[in-house]
Amino acid sequence: MLGYIDNIREISKRLLDEGRVDMIIGFRKGTIPLMNEPCFVKNSGELSTLVWDSNCGINLANYLTDRKEKIGIVAKGCDSRNIVTHIIENKIKREKLVIIGIPCKGMVDKRKIAGMFENGIEDITEEDNIIRVKSRGVETSLNKSDLLQENCALCVHRNPVIYDELAAPLIEEQKSVDRYADVLRIEAMTAQEKWEYFKDLISPCIRCYACRNACPLCYCPTCFVDESRPQWCGKSQDEIDTRTFHFLRAYHCAGRCTDCGACERACPVGIKVRQFTSKLNKDCLDMFGWEAGLSPDQRPPLDTYKPADPGDFIK
Amino acid sequence: MEHMGVEPGRLSFSWISSAESTKFVDVVKEVTATVKALGPNINFKKTAKVA
Known part of the structure; x- marks a missing residue:
């Protein structure tokens, strides 16, 4: 999922430059590891702050409620379903949104990882299915599939259900869960x-x-x-x-x-x-x-x- | 509610028109009988006093 970010930035830049949206709602790096935070990017110069990795578990649909601007929003499968729910419940208008769909391979359980490292976590990086955690200078490699949030491990709607742009090709849904x-x-x-x-x-x-x-x-x-x-x-x-x-x-x-x-x-x-x-x-x-x-x-x-x-x- | 531990029978739903007085009486009788059989509600009872 790491490669997604270039596409997210590129799409966001295009949307902002063309004036199709007033802002992009996405994620930026959090102040501590495992805690990426939502951010609103209003001009294309700030797009480099956007990130995408397995610590973007927060549901961004939460930031759409009753907004009046034109918004570009980065949406995982679950986010997109909550956007649909917002549209059904009249909390946002579909035409105000440009949805940047993210086929999501699951977010990691921050509590599970934090519990494995008593000495705290200095930094966390990832690559395909490997999560590397640095704790007191020692780096440990972990398998991402063992660390998924419970709901992500059981997810059958990883692909966004509505989208205008896609940050990556759709992925295969999990079946036998x-x-x-x-x-x-x-x-x-x-x-x-x-x-x-x-x-x-x-x-x-x-x-x-x-x-x-x-x-x-x-x-x-x-x-x-x-x-x-x-x-x-x-x-x-x-x-x-x-x-x-x-x-x-x-x-x-x-x-x-x-x-x-x-x-x-x-x-x-x-x-x-x-x-x-x-x-x-x-x-x-x-x-x-x-x-x-x-x-x-x-x-x-x-x-x-x-x-x-x-x-x-x-x- | 039963899934979260409320005993079966403690909670009832009914749809009774204002014209259905006999149905109302029947339902009330039935509900009170079921709840009496279950005994006092020991679970959903507050023990601490709130301000």
Whole structure:
């Protein structure tokens, strides 16, 4: 994926110079390794700051909400699906966008890598499928496929679903992945076991709402957790308040989540927050044959009625 | 909700028209009976006091 950057810069330069876009949303190198950060490039002289490697896990669709400029946006498979969701939900107009599609081979799990090097990481470079990590002057080579973020390892939509330009030829999608193994494992538990499982899962939660902020779906002007009149959800770190927050956050993503993993990546204490949303994603697929953000012409299952919709749960 | 550990039967959904009084009574009876059978909700209960 390293070779992509020349094409990204070239396309961006053309778009900016021709005046087709006012800015490009892409990634620049972060201040510390493994943490590339989103950036807005407004003139072609600054294009050299743009980078592309396996540390670009943040979902850039999050930066499009209600923007009025003409925007060129660098989009991985998941980003492009969130752009589609934004278009469906009227948060951005398709004609305002020039989408630079990136066939994505997965992002690395920064927590996994950081956990392998006690002495900290000075620098990280990569080449095809090899990640080289420098820690206290010692360089270690690692296999990228062992280090992928969980959602990337299970991804079946690596290619962007909509794009105007492509930074590289489309790649083959992964086929034989068992996306919902975790969900099935939890489904097999008893009610009390499930309760305890999620209790343990969210016990480190500090209610910082980083998962919400990183999520492109969470764009409400006032989030339910910030409201105090009425107060929908307790603001303390009481286990029940925390659980209510995670329940509701997940439900707000039902039928909309693209499993981009931004929430999990953003969590400062490493909670697997995708465990909540993947069940809803699986249900949407099983019950409505729906995966979010695949086409701007399809309405999502929660705002359409079909006579065949499952309704057995309603008395 | 059941996936996240809420016991089956604790939560019910129903669609009842304002004209369907008998259905309303039936559903309420059924729901209360199920919830009574489950006993008090020990899980979703706040232990700490919030300001």
